[in-house]
Amino acid sequence: MDITAAGTGAVPGRSRRVRQSDVAAHAGVSAKTVSNVLHDHPYVSASTRAKVEASLVALGYRVNLSARALASDRTGFIALAIPGLDNPYYSELAGHVMDAAAQHDWIVLIEQTRSSAELETAVVRGGGAQLVDGVILQPDSTSQAELTDRFAHHNLVLIGEGGATASSDHVTTDAVAAAREVVEHLLAQGRTRIATLGIQPQDRANASELRYRGFCQALDAAGLSVRSDYLTPLARSRRPEAAAAVDGLLALPEPPDAILCFNDLVGSGALARLRERGINVPNDIAVAGFDDNEESRFTAPPLTSVSWDLEALAQRCVERLFARSRSGDAHLPPVRTVIGHRLVVRESTVATS
Amino acid sequence: MDITAAGTGAVPGRSRRVRQSDVAAHAGVSAKTVSNVLHDHPYVSASTRAKVEASLVALGYRVNLSARALASDRTGFIALAIPGLDNPYYSELAGHVMDAAAQHDWIVLIEQTRSSAELETAVVRGGGAQLVDGVILQPDSTSQAELTDRFAHHNLVLIGEGGATASSDHVTTDAVAAAREVVEHLLAQGRTRIATLGIQPQDRANASELRYRGFCQALDAAGLSVRSDYLTPLARSRRPEAAAAVDGLLALPEPPDAILCFNDLVGSGALARLRERGINVPNDIAVAGFDDNEESRFTAPPLTSVSWDLEALAQRCVERLFARSRSGDAHLPPVRTVIGHRLVVRESTVATS
DNA sequence: ATGAAAGCGCTAACAC
């Protein structure tokens, strides 16, 4: 019996790799029994279990996940495919997904799908290569939504309504209602000339379309019509593009008295430019956004925004994936889950006395 | 010969897993030859290569990374251990690391080490479990730095000076010089009562100590002494904590005329609170930070900050890991690499005319 | 309740 690999487990230096068979030999049992102990298999006597666990600790055994993956055909990874980590919305979401996944012993692979070309790479590497047990995908643009069919046969959970035609589970927010509520709030403040920044119909970004729908509903209900000169598209929904676009709005013969921004990054950029231009927010123009980034509590003035329950969103996504991965639920019909939101009113829409 | 698995590769539905041996059979060669082709092994005749490549495409072969990892003892993963994605500095860094890693066909596993306890988990799962070919670690607090010894026998690259005693490569910025430059800039603007927010000696965060050193050097050179009542510690270097701490500074009998913030998040929080309190920045108090977050171009006023070359930082880290993973360079002495920075002056320290 | 043995798909000596 070779016990040169034994030790406290904390011994520094190059200790040889410890396998299950080493542990089995050390404990005087078979590899299968060791495996049973590791998997909390019920049919192991307490004494055997104790013996094996002692050996596990004594030898400092660590499972080799590659071997486990090969033998079990489950990798222990899930992929989270998001446009990019450079948006607080996504980095926060990623954090929550990692936490939720950890509860099922899943490790999260983050794939940045800045362009649909990169999504394709992600699919190849992650989805197609048997590398992951499941994929959580936020199909940001419609071109990405088309791609979802490509790997619809995997365990796939979609975030948002994009690609909802696919036969996959999806977890979403009620973006239409959220947008409607923001606009209703703006209307309640007496605003009637509401412009949009980065929100318009037929946008390649699905989220934009939904927010536009809510925008229209609220205006309709108030008997107002949508003015196309107030619909400002944005190449990217980021601060610099938003700041630049504000000038166009201010140059209109009849400038808006409120701006509904696609997200808080857009809101941040808009606020900065309005300030530079000497516009008083909210007195001259009110501004609102979506996502409730932490930053929005600290802008000048603080930004009214919609807060999504991202923790719940992440949790539901992982839950769905977990349910599908249990073979029982594998072929149940797709589930649609809606998570909550709330409007956080700050001084960018309501002046303080 | 079983060719039921054949197809265009784009056929939807459950196509059976294609192995190298299937490809070999289809091409009429051995599995080794297929492997040679896949690895761009030189000794393959052009005709054989073409034949194999055709079969590869015809059958829609995808390598099984678990099997490859088990056989080759290389997983194709590297870990990036950072405090958290909720700081733009880290999420930007993560993006760059992913890009750099992709050039070496590495997939990046992001581990959030919010506390050192979690770092330990990361070590267990990632570093210790033969799951990764290397680790890039930013030991944020000194307690984390101690942990680095635990897996110093892995391929490990440290970011920053923390844990630099270990025998690992490290890639760092010249934080001391950067801090000195900011303070020199402040002094050049005629500021003499410079406070710090989240920067102090003996901080458990290594980066804080270094910035403090640069701060002291600049004051010394100007013949000024460090006032301990101006050194404001922060429980977390984030906006809310910074905003709260500003009140303490303003309550001093002789308030500061400049605030050096640990990072731009702190700067953002400080600016917001100063604004609320009716303090004019920069006329009454100048504010500067570190990291040059995109946000800092949009705060009120825009925030003077130090910009690090994060892309270079990421690239160097991955390069070092790659060099070590080639057995030739494995036991060369540790390398220290310093990447550049530059001071970006904005209106939080210099009033516009 | 535990053991024996096969095999997951790939890589890497080593022959030919």
Next chain:
DNA sequence: GTGTTAGCGCTTTCAT
């Protein structure tokens, strides 16, 4: 240049 042969460490029937 190409084929043969062993494993990598684990899971998983199937016996016992």
